Structure formats: structure tokens, C-alpha cells
Amino acid sequence: GAVVSQHPSRVICKSGTSVKIECRSLDFQATTMFWYRQFPKQSLMLMATSNEGSKATYEQGVEKDKFLINHASLTLSTLTVTSAHPEDSSFYICSVPLGGQTNPGNQPQHFGDGTRLSIL
């Protein structure tokens, strides 16, 4: 069964709307989760590392105020795209590293099913 649940799977909304995407770890606690963005026919680009109980770590070029990340519990991280515009339309995917939270990038990651965001 699914290890990571991501919701919603698809969002279509008007420009200026804020959209919240949830990523849940179903079977275990995760102090670290990752958020990726994937443009059509392109690779995954890491946006940020979500850290439970502390601020997220954003990759260079990712606007912190635009993409708000909250990791308030050991099983839930949320990504909020604030005041979304058409250029924010993309496929957003979260992942949870398995096998321990030390050096999470070394661990196989289980990915959510992704959220396809379309801003009109």
C-alpha cells in the first residue's frame, strides 16, 4: 500500500489564489520530507527540505515567501503556494526518506503521487 499520501492530486484555480498541498507519511514518523517541482517533460528539481519543528531549508532560487512550508507534526508537511500565478503551474511532488532520518538524502525515498497544479 501507499507509504506517502499527497493531497490533492490535481488543482485548477484562478490566478491570485493560494493553494495548500499536503504530504502525509502513513506508516512512520518523518522528521524530514522533501518537496520537488517538475515541469512538463523535465526532471525533478528540489525546492526545499521540510524539517519537523523548525524552518524549512530552501534551495537557491526558490522564494520562501512564495512557497510556504510547514512541518508541524512528524507525519505531515504542507506546501502552500501563495498568490499563485500561471508560471507556478507545475507538478509538485513530496518525498519521505526511509531507513532513518540521518543523512536522509542517502535513503531510498518514497514519493507521493504528486499534485498537478494549474493556474488559470
Next chain:
Amino acid sequence: AQKVTQAQTEISVVEKEDVTLDCVYETRDTTYYLFWYKQPPSGELVFLIRRNSFDEQNEISGRYSWNFQKSTSSFNFTITASQVVDSAVYFCALNGPGGNKLVFGAGTILRVKS
């Protein structure tokens, strides 16, 4: 800086053919991990394999096999007797600085025709 190159943008094969997906990586780290993921048309990513830099043994899992060659910084993936269900985008990835994140290649689209 870490970098993963998948030079093959798209490969088309006929069912039952063998196919090899290439992956070349760059890193200055002496300890690192390499991964392969599959992304079917539905979008979710499926973990296939992890290999650490100290283990150069090739691995076989059913129809899948992986060839890790440190000397050429390559981690190639072969599907034997391909099937239509193998059609997907395949990503090679390398763990980044500090081991805290993955760096993905551009992906290779594999189309298996019946």
C-alpha cells in the same frame, strides 16, 4: 558540484528487446549513493535501486540489472526482455552535498511497443 547526465532523451524498443539506459554522474565526494527511479504515466515515482559508492558489484533483480562502474562514473540500467508495462520515464539520481538531498538526471523516456 554534483551532476547526473542521462544523455538518452527517449528510447523506443519493441517488446522483448533488451534496453540499456545510461547514467553518468559527477561528484567530488568519496562516499555517495546512486539511485534509479521509475515514473510511469500516472506520475508517481517508484524506487528501483540504491547503490553506494563502495559497492561496485552489479545487481540483478528479475529482468532488471544495474552496472556500476566507478572508473567511468557510470551507473547503467538494463531491462531484459522489455514489456509494454516498462514504458515510463526513468530517472537516475545522486545524493547531493552532505547527503541531504538527491540530484536527478533529466530522465530517459522509454517506450516499449507491442
